[in-house]
Amino acid sequence: MEQKVRVLMQRYELGRLLGQGTFAKVYHARNLLTGMNVAIKVVDKEKILKVGMIDQIKREISVMRLVKHPNVVELFEVMASKTKIYIVMEYAKGGELFNKVVKGKLKEDAARKYFQQLISAVDYCHSRGAYHRDLKPENLLLDENDNLKVSDFGFSVLAESKCEDGLLYTTCGTPSYVAPEVIKRRGYDGTKADIWSCGVILYVLLAGYLPFRDANLMQMYKKIGKGEFKFPRWFAPDVRRLLSKILDPNPKTRISMVKVMENSWFKRGLVKEKPVITNMETKQISPLDAADGVFEVCENGDPIADSKQEQTKPCKLNAFDIISFSTGFDLSGLFDDDVHKKEVRFTSNKPASIIISKLEEMCNQLRLKIKKKEGGLFKLEGSNEGRKGALGIDAEIFEITPQFHLVEFKKCHGDTMEYQKLLKEDIRPALNDIVWTWQREQQQPQQLQHEGEVQEEQIEAISSQQIS
Numbered sequence: 001m002e003q004k005v006r007v008l009m010q011r012y013e014l015g016r017l018l019g020q021g022t023f024a025k026v027y028h029a030r031n032l033l034t035g036m037n038v039a040i041k042v043v044d045k046e047k048i049l050k051v052g053m054i055d056q057i058k059r060e061i062s063v064m065r066l067v068k069h070p071n072v073v074e075l076f077e078v079m080a081s082k083t084k085i086y087i088v089m090e091y092a093k094g095g096e097l098f099n100k101v102v103k104g105k106l107k108e109d110a111a112r113k114y115f116q117q118l119i120s121a122v123d124y125c126h127s128r129g130a131y132h133r134d135l136k137p138e139n140l141l142l143d144e145n146d147n148l149k150v151s152d153f154g155f156s157v158l159a160e161s162k163c164e165d166g167l168l169y170t171t172c173g174t175p176s177y178v179a180p181e182v183i184k185r186r187g188y189d190g191t192k193a194d195i196w197s198c199g200v201i202l203y204v205l206l207a208g209y210l211p212f213r214d215a216n217l218m219q220m221y222k223k224i225g226k227g228e229f230k231f232p233r234w235f236a237p238d239v240r241r242l243l244s245k246i247l248d249p250n251p252k253t254r255i256s257m258v259k260v261m262e263n264s265w266f267k268r269g270l271v272k273e274k275p276v277i278t279n280m281e282t283k284q285i286s287p288l289d290a291a292d293g294v295f296e297v298c299e300n301g302d303p304i305a306d307s308k309q310e311q312t313k314p315c316k317l318n319a320f321d322i323i324s325f326s327t328g329f330d331l332s333g334l335f336d337d338d339v340h341k342k343e344v345r346f347t348s349n350k351p352a353s354i355i356i357s358k359l360e361e362m363c364n365q366l367r368l369k370i371k372k373k374e375g376g377l378f379k380l381e382g383s384n385e386g387r388k389g390a391l392g393i394d395a396e397i398f399e400i401t402p403q404f405h406l407v408e409f410k411k412c413h414g415d416t417m418e419y420q421k422l423l424k425e426d427i428r429p430a431l432n433d434i435v436w437t438w439q440r441e442q443q444q445p446q447q448l449q450h451e452g453e454v455q456e457e458q459i460e461a462i463s464s465q466q467i468s
């Protein structure tokens, strides 16, 4: 029987599934022209759109394209279809580093080698303005020569959307590797947060188990928050000293990257990497120039925002986003007026706490009952019996960055006309001072036309250029 071979872009023959994460499946593939083995990460657009993060993805992909380091999984190209984003990257043949740890703790020299390579990769990426924020075993891979390859650098957006406080509804994995300030959602420094995770990883390599363990998630959070852990008896004094400085719950006093690299335990047997010349150094192109043509360029410039810098105006949603929000690329929805739509969205450049108090104030004024449900969901209930019973509206807040949110109103019961009237005459005006823009007020016709050309299931090479 003939076997069905999936070929992407007439260039990549898709092979077996290598693994699966929250947002994506990763397949082995072969470049039909060069025979090179690659890994292709297939990201479900729908899942990303639900968390409203297209702009960051675009920015982060553009940063990734400029990052080249022997210990970072290289990004070759990005393609997209109507429903999927395909990220073609270097294939790490040796699989996950932690498959080794599962078999038992590593010898000190072996652990140190991986730790040195990890720090080298992380420090390099920090110098390029990229923070990982999701350093964990699944993202530490090995090549055929047993060298460490960090994957998912630059995709911190995906990491962020998973582990936040519930404004986003995607599930959060165990926080074992996440720095306390990230858990507490204080504005944090990406550098210091990554150093913490590197410390947890070093501990695990040497111990064979996690430093912060508890069957109860809350207890585990508490231990992380206090930096409460014990060293196994076989940890040497010098590595204990280093780990104590890394696993300091206060990011301000936590050791810096420079100091880690100066540490005597760290430096033992260190092989200096040859300097790598990157696109950034040779061509002096800004990450956003590089993203040009990959997706549309954001309007405000910055390549990748650390949450500390996110006070600045976030990117406005562009045509790509609006289309993406409209179901199934049905462009007609964009030109309808709001009247027949059940869902109405706006973006706000205010923190969630302000949006919530504004919603409460509005409900008070309009005599609507408001009840908080799980995550960022609020149930609004009309007090009057309408034509089809009392009006019920879901208001849901999605975080895009800590300072930028998307709020969606959706009628769940009651009369549509009454709902539309309430929205138009009462809700919209009441929210004026927190609204950045209502979703349908930002169409850019030329971009719409361009985006609309994407055919169903046709895989477009958004960036067909190989990055050398």
Ligand code: ATP
Residues within 6 Å of the ligand: 018, 019, 020, 021, 022, 023, 024, 025, 026, 039, 041, 073, 089, 090, 091, 092, 093, 095, 096, 134, 138, 139, 141, 151, 152, 158
């Ligand atoms: P998440 O991204 O949801 O936090 P994750 O990192 O496990 O979790 P993916 O990045 O989607 O999810 O990767 C899934 C799995 O695929 C990884 O755990 C890894 O085993 C494998 N994998 C990812 N990238 C590569 C690669 N470049 N080469 C080989 N295997 C890979």
Ligand code: MG
Residues within 6 Å of the ligand: 021, 138, 139, 151, 152
């Ligand atoms: Mg990963």
